[in-house]
Amino acid sequence: MTTPFTPSTLTDRFVTEALRGLPARQRADIEAELRTLIADAIEDRLEAGTDAVAAEHTVLAELGAPRRLAARYSEKPTYLVGPDLYFDYVRVLTVLLSTVVPIWFLFSGIVTFVAGSSAGETVGVAVTGAIETAMSIAFFTTVIFAIIERTSAMRSRRTVVWDPASLPEVLDKRGYFTELVGGISFLVIIASVLIWLQTVGAVEGRDSALIGPIATELWTSGAFYIALFYAAVSISFHLFAYYTGWSVSNAMATIVLDVLFVVPAVWLTASGRLLNPDYFDAVGWPQGVGVVTAIVVVVVLLFSALDSIDAIVRATRKRRTR
Known part of the structure; x- marks a missing residue:
């Protein structure tokens, strides 16, 4: 016997979209929590005299985009570098850019000049090398911190506690x-x-x-x-x-x-x-x-x-x- 097709409700579509991309071990709990949340909110509006279709639409609209809502329940970050690591990221990136790039600029300029290049060629090579070095540093530093952000074991190793005595x-x-x-x-x-x-x-x-x-x-x-x-x-x-x-x-x-x-x-x-x-x-x-x-x-x-x-x-x- 063929099971009759039951059209999905707006709530079904919302929950399905919210669960996309979430770890399988979290889906059941998050689905149950979302459905309970939506059902309670719809019931409150129905008791206030709102039409069922309008109540469902209004509740889901107030909850916002399903992916964004699901991210609040998930342990998966939705940013490259979060607030806990951001200032460390900026500090490391600043130190690298302010030290490695100028050194490479001067070093490549000297090497190019000694090799017999003209002043214009020397400047061009030095500037190009400095820009490429800066871009590489920014890219790989961001990648490393993004990996740390998404690896709980690595992120938990940050055991340094800020002390007011460290203020300069x-x-x-x-x-x-x-x-x-x-x-x-x-x-x-x-x-x-x-x-x-x-x-x-x-x-x-x-x-x-x-x-x-x-x-x-x-x-x-x-x-x-x-x-x-x-x-x-x-x-x-x-x-x-x-x-x-x-x-x-x-x-x-x-x-x-x-x-x-x-x-x-x-x-x-x-x-x-x-x-x-x-x-x-x-x-x-x-x-x-x-x-x-x-x-x-x-x-x-x-x-x-x-x-x-x-x-x-x-x-x-x-x-x-x-």
Whole structure:
């Protein structure tokens, strides 16, 4: 005997849609709870004199989309990174983007330039590499935190309890801001003096051509732009630290940047590739090449060491205030 077909009610359709995608072990309990909830709400409206069809439609409309309603009963999250992990996610992502990306930018720029590329090609490769690195970091960090969000065993390992004693001291940043402005101004002055000496301050060499203190081959190759890259990245690091406070990651990244700058700078200077001996001969100071070479090496090593030490001290000081 064939069982007669019974058309599904609006409630049946609502419950069926709500149960889609839910774990099988939860469906029976959630279905029973939803049907009870809907039946009680419909009964209340019927007692108030509402038509049965209208009462059912109104109750289901007030409950909202069935998938959204079912998500409240389910343990399955409907977001990539929830509120419990969101601030950890932002902190990790910020640290990675503010350290790895600038380091890769400077490193790829140096490698590309040393390989013989022009200044324009160097900038293009460095920018492209930095963007790709940033996108990769953002993607994989999000994927990792999304997996943690959906894995109860991994999420339950976050046993760190926030302690008010971990709040950092409210420090007066005006002094550091003054130092930051002073450092930027110093870099601008140095760059301006070098450009002036190489252009306006150029003297006539042996072949009647105008020459500056920087070796012509090095100047025309675009190495000066690499130095500007380093200055820009270094300034961005310090600006980031000014607004967010120094951290161990920021300090370590600063040290890496200093090393990436010091090694090629000292090598170029000590190997005689930085200065132009003809310029010093033309100004009547032939021994100036050795003197200026020694001064440049000492200044580069000194300032880089002070910058690294300052980063470590500030990061350590911040950890002690917690």
